[in-house]
Amino acid sequence: xxxxxxxxxxNLCKVYGMGDASVxxxxxxxxxxxxxxxxxxxxxxxxxxxxxxHILGCLSRPTEGRxxxxxxxxxxxxxxxxxxxxxxxxxxxxxxxxxxxxxxAWRNVMLPLLYNRSDHHSVGERELVARQMLxxxxxxxxxxxxPQELSGGQQQRVAIARALVNHPVMIIADEPTGNLDSHxxxxxxxxxxxxxxxxxxxxxxxxxxxxxxxxxxxxxxLRDGQIDKVTHNGHNGAHTEPNxxxxxxxxxxxxxx
Amino acid sequence: MKMREVARxxxxxxxxxxxxxxxxxxxxxxxxxxxxxxxxxSAGTEATISDQIKGLxxxxxxxxxxxxxxxxxxxxxxNGSGLVFSDADAIDQQVPGxxxxxxxxxxSENVSANGVNxxxxxxxxxxxxxxxxxxxxxxNGNYFDxxxxxxxxxxAVLGSGLAQQLFGNTDPVGQYVVVGNTQLAVIGVFAPRGSxxxxxxxxxxxxxxxxxxxxxxxxEFARFLGDRVRLIYVKVDPKKSLSDVIRQIQFLLYQRHDVxxxxxxxxxxxxxxxxxxxxxxxxxxxSLLAWVAGVSLLVGGIGIMNIMLVSVTERTRExxxxxxxxxxxxxxxMQFLAEAFLISIVGGAxxxxxxxxxxxxxxxxxxxxxxxxxxxxFLAFGSAALVGIFFGxxxxxxxxxxxxxxxLRYE
Numbered sequence: 001x002x003x004x005x006x007x008x009x010x011n012l013c014k015v016y017g018m019g020d021a022s023v024x025x026x027x028x029x030x031x032x033x034x035x036x037x038x039x040x041x042x043x044x045x046x047x048x049x050x051x052x053x054h055i056l057g058c059l060s061r062p063t064e065g066r067x068x069x070x071x072x073x074x075x076x077x078x079x080x081x082x083x084x085x086x087x088x089x090x091x092x093x094x095x096x097x098x099x100x101x102x103x104x105a106w107r108n109v110m111l112p113l114l115y116n117r118s119d120h121h122s123v124g125e126r127e128l129v130a131r132q133m134l135x136x137x138x139x140x141x142x143x144x145x146x147p148q149e150l151s152g153g154q155q156q157r158v159a160i161a162r163a164l165v166n167h168p169v170m171i172i173a174d175e176p177t178g179n180l181d182s183h184x185x186x187x188x189x190x191x192x193x194x195x196x197x198x199x200x201x202x203x204x205x206x207x208x209x210x211x212x213x214x215x216x217x218x219x220x221x222l223r224d225g226q227i228d229k230v231t232h233n234g235h236n237g238a239h240t241e242p243n244x245x246x247x248x249x250x251x252x253x254x255x256x257x
Numbered sequence: 258m259k260m261r262e263v264a265r266x267x268x269x270x271x272x273x274x275x276x277x278x279x280x281x282x283x284x285x286x287x288x289x290x291x292x293x294x295x296x297x298x299s300a301g302t303e304a305t306i307s308d309q310i311k312g313l314x315x316x317x318x319x320x321x322x323x324x325x326x327x328x329x330x331x332x333x334x335x336n337g338s339g340l341v342f343s344d345a346d347a348i349d350q351q352v353p354g355x356x357x358x359x360x361x362x363x364x365s366e367n368v369s370a371n372g373v374n375x376x377x378x379x380x381x382x383x384x385x386x387x388x389x390x391x392x393x394x395x396x397n398g399n400y401f402d403x404x405x406x407x408x409x410x411x412x413a414v415l416g417s418g419l420a421q422q423l424f425g426n427t428d429p430v431g432q433y434v435v436v437g438n439t440q441l442a443v444i445g446v447f448a449p450r451g452s453x454x455x456x457x458x459x460x461x462x463x464x465x466x467x468x469x470x471x472x473x474x475x476x477e478f479a480r481f482l483g484d485r486v487r488l489i490y491v492k493v494d495p496k497k498s499l500s501d502v503i504r505q506i507q508f509l510l511y512q513r514h515d516v517x518x519x520x521x522x523x524x525x526x527x528x529x530x531x532x533x534x535x536x537x538x539x540x541x542x543x544s545l546l547a548w549v550a551g552v553s554l555l556v557g558g559i560g561i562m563n564i565m566l567v568s569v570t571e572r573t574r575e576x577x578x579x580x581x582x583x584x585x586x587x588x589x590x591m592q593f594l595a596e597a598f599l600i601s602i603v604g605g606a607x608x609x610x611x612x613x614x615x616x617x618x619x620x621x622x623x624x625x626x627x628x629x630x631x632x633x634x635f636l637a638f639g640s641a642a643l644v645g646i647f648f649g650x651x652x653x654x655x656x657x658x659x660x661x662x663x664x665l666r667y668e
Contacts, residue, residue, distance in 0.1 A: 054662050057581075059580075059581065059661045059662050059665075060660075060661075060662055079585070079586055080585045080586065080587070083580065083583050083584060083585040083588075084583065084585070086580075086581060086582065086583045087582060087583020088583070092581050092582070094581075094665070098574070098577075098578045098581070098665065099578070100575055100578060100579075101575075102273065111578075111579070111582050112582040112583055114259070114262050115579070115582060115583040115584050115585075115588060116583065123259070123261070123262065162582065166583075
């Protein structure tokens with residue numbers, strides 16, 4: 001695994017509001033994430049983990065400090081440039097899936113391709129790419145279904161396929177199992193681990209579940225807008241702390257249905 | 258994003274809410290239909306007027322009795338009020354530059370022939386010059402001649418429509434019609450003339466004015482005052498000055514009627530006056546409907562803006578999702594603008610269809626001529642498209658300016 005730094009933040013601050021009414025959500029976060037790392041961000045509500053995720057995902061800009069993503073300083077980019085970064089370098093996986101309703105799975109997966117200005121493939125070629133990505137996440141049979149016809153776990157697979165389709169440098173997953181039952185949640189985690197192991201993808205997962213965090217390589221805990229604690233969970237997390245749930249430990253056998 | 262995809266997404270959004278989209282389009286539909294109809298009706302009227310100029314010639318002068326004037330009879334003028342038959346002869350003989358004079362006196366009578374009974378048919382008494390002065394052509398048979406007029410011969414010439422009603426496809430010439438209590442011999446049929454200025458020339462019956470005086474408008478005073486006529490037509494030599502001729506006619510009639518220029522008992526109207534009046538009526542009508550069309554397009558535009566604002570709010574989360582996968586403000590703006598544009602041009606197309614069908618229907622129901630003008634199609638369509646872009650911009654811009662984090666949180 002190359003030790004190239006994908007994310008580097010320097011004294012990252014985010015202040016909402018002005019003057020006396022201002023709230024400091026992030027208060028000087030210095031963070032480095034290497035290419036191919038699987039990192040969990042934890043913290044109680046109000047700790048600033050959502051704010052950090054939004055900045056890392058280029059959905060908002062820091063008030064102060066620098067954010068260098070994939071060797072590019074993105075702290076001061078305008079909205080249009082940030083949109084292009086989100087499109088090409090970041091794949092989001094949300095707790096609520098956030099698929100377009102009444103839109104076929106493959107069209108949802110194709111969406112980032114349509115907004116990719118550096119991609120000059122025809123719509124037909126893009127459709128093919130989207131369908132291949134859905135096959136990869138194990139939804140070959142359900143490509144033409146709309147989100148409301150899919151289970152929560154299946155919807156989250158569509159969302160993961162969408163996150164991967166533009167080959168981003170990093171996947172940000174915000175409580176990806178939060179809306180799922182334990183079985184589907186386990187499958188989704190297994191899928192993320194598989195993507196990490198096989199593709200060497202960099203994954204940042206925001207969670208409040210210590211068991212999920214324990215399976216990552218590193219857990220970063222936030223408190224009051226600052227990094228409180230960093231825990232190294234060993235090479236792949238799963239090996240260091242035995243988990244009662246077998247499925248999480250053997251993603252390749254049981255993950256993709 | 259490629260334009261094709263933008264259009265597809267916009268079209269999907271419109272189809273997703275068909276009823277709502279249709280209601281949104283309604284203002285545009287009405288506006289465009291109104292533009293098409295207004296223009297086709299006024300173009301039809303203009304065409305009719307220009308036909309009238311060709312058909313009647315601008316050298317025709319109408320003299321009518323002036324009923325609004327009071328006091329002529331009280332002053333014991335020669336003939337009470339109005340025009341008499343002998344005025345026509347006087348004009349013909351004494352005014353230079355007059356090519357022909359004819360008069361009209363009529364009544365409404367029941368007409369029957371061939372077992373067909375028609376009520377309240379316009380019968381029109383006139384002189385031998387009538388066909389030439391009014392530019393009417395005989396299709397079959399003859400018009401009556403001077404001896405027939407002088408001898409009060411009981412003859413009739415039928416308008417083409419009346420002939421068809423009474424005799425169908427058989428030849429009316431040589432047959433008889435009963436008008437009121439009088440039997441008249443049919444000696445001719447006019448060629449179709451159509452309606453001009455609200456008068457259907459084809460549904461009338463034409464006969465010598467002397468017969469009308471005797472049988473249909475008898476007057477005890479006629480022996481002393483002369484036979485009244487309701488209209489005198491004067492055909493003026495086009496080489497002469499129309500206003501000179503009119504002035505001489507006025508002077509002659511002032512003398513004959515013993516009235517002054519400030520208080521005449523007749524009015525002189527030229528063909529041009531009638532055309533001008535009709536044109537100004539058409540123009541008023543057109544500007545009224547143009548306002549209706551404009552207001553309707555405005556209301557339609559506001560309707561589009563209203564629904565687009567609702568749509569943007571409803572789809573806040575969708576906007577957030579699109580932003581999170583890389584849609585720029587321009588992409589979002591374009592998407593909603595395309596939707597507003599599509600709604601207005603689909604509305605425009607529907608309005609076009611309704612406007613054209615409406616014009617044809619209006620034409621056939623009202624009997625007014627309508628002409629669909631190609632340029633009005635472009636005008637209506639173009640303004641609909643502009644309305645869509647203009648009123649779609651604000652909602653589209655509002656969508657584009659949404660903060661992605663807020664939009665993703667929206668429930």
